[in-house]
Amino acid sequence: MKKLSTLSKIAITGLAGLSFLTACGTKSAEGGSSSNQTINVVSREEGSGTRGAFVELFHVLEKGADGKKVDMTSDKAIVTNSTSVMLTTVSGDANAIGYASLGSLDDSNKILKIDGAEATVDNIKDGTYKISRPFNIVTKSEVSEAAQDFIHFILSADGQAVVEKSGYIPLDNAPTYTAKANSGKVVVAGSSSVTPVMEKLKEAYAKVNAKVTVEVQQSDSSTGIISATEGTADIGMSSRELTDEEKAKGVTPTVIALDGIGVIVNKNNPVSDLTNEQVKEIFTGKTTSWDALSK
Incomplete structure (x- = not known):
């Protein structure tokens, strides 16, 4: 797989115009991508x-001959190494398709319907x-007083209000927050999808304690679990x-929000709706051209 780092965003931006002209083909005057690209x-x-959830939900994760699940991407x-690079890559390529956390999406890309359903909080x-x-x-069984206080805030009505305002689905019946820690430092590390809402939780928490x-240190989910x-x-x-193996190492997950994964294409792509099966075939390499989707 081709790897694309954060530094590549500069190159993507610079080549966006060239990619657009090349990809648009005979429909460039209309601003749409050519169907045979x-x-x-x-x-x-x-x-x-996000990748782990995506390949599971779209059945890109399949059992191999040995019975073990294999990512068939x-x-x-x-391959992009963060949510921001994913969004930039797709917005700069008229024939690209990718995916990202629903709460991280903006108007730089088109969010596709899946099986006729829009990717919305209500849906x-x-x-x-x-x-x-x-x-x-993700935490061990014992955490510092400061960490526990921040967790209490995240799960409180105040914290869940931040979750909802950020475009995610909050928990029901969240309790009232009361500060109990008088000092300390809390290090939070992991998923680039969770990071944006965690940064907002951090800002809101600073106002009450x-x-x-x-x-907050951004990396990926696996690294965050290992760090904890x-x-x-x-x-x-x-x-x-978390996998059973990860849980067996002494850490426990706590749900703080529910998020959707949006499948995205360039804004100039005429495609607006795909089935779950079509997404699977695209990401496993069975469908390789846009015009094949209409056959």
Whole structure:
């Protein structure tokens, strides 16, 4: 797979115009991509919670001959190492398709309907849009007083109000928050999908308890879980469920929100709706051109 780092955003931006002209083909005057163009699959890196949830929900994860699950993402996929690079990559390529956390999406890309359902909070709540996953914080059985206080805030009515305002689905019946820690520092590390809402939770928390400092370190879900397990972070962030093996190492996940995964294409792409099966075939490399979707 082709790897694309954060530094590549500069190159993407610079080449966006060229990519657009090349990809638009005979429909460039209309601003749409040509239907016979090769689909450019854009995925997240291994270890990403968003990728883990995506391949599970779209059945890109299949059992191999040995009975173990194998990620069948096309080896021709462009691999991005963060949510921001994913969004930039797709917005700069008229024939790209990718995916990202619903709460992280903006108007730079088109969000596709899946099986006729729009990726909205209401549709996730009522089960109409089925591509959703939990946002978890990961901790050992014992955490510092400061970390516990921040967790109490995240799960409180105040914290869940931040979750909802950020575009995610909050928990029901959240309790009132009362500060109990008078000092300390909390290190939170992991998922780039959870990071944006965690940064907002950090800001809101500072207004109600300035005596505790919170540091948020962005990486990916697997790294966040390892950091919590090894004690290099007080709290890990994961945008996927933990495996039994990870739980066996002494950490426990706590759901702090529910999030959808949006499948995205360039704004100039005429496609607006795909089935779950079509998404699977695109990301496994079975469908490689846009015109094949209409056959």
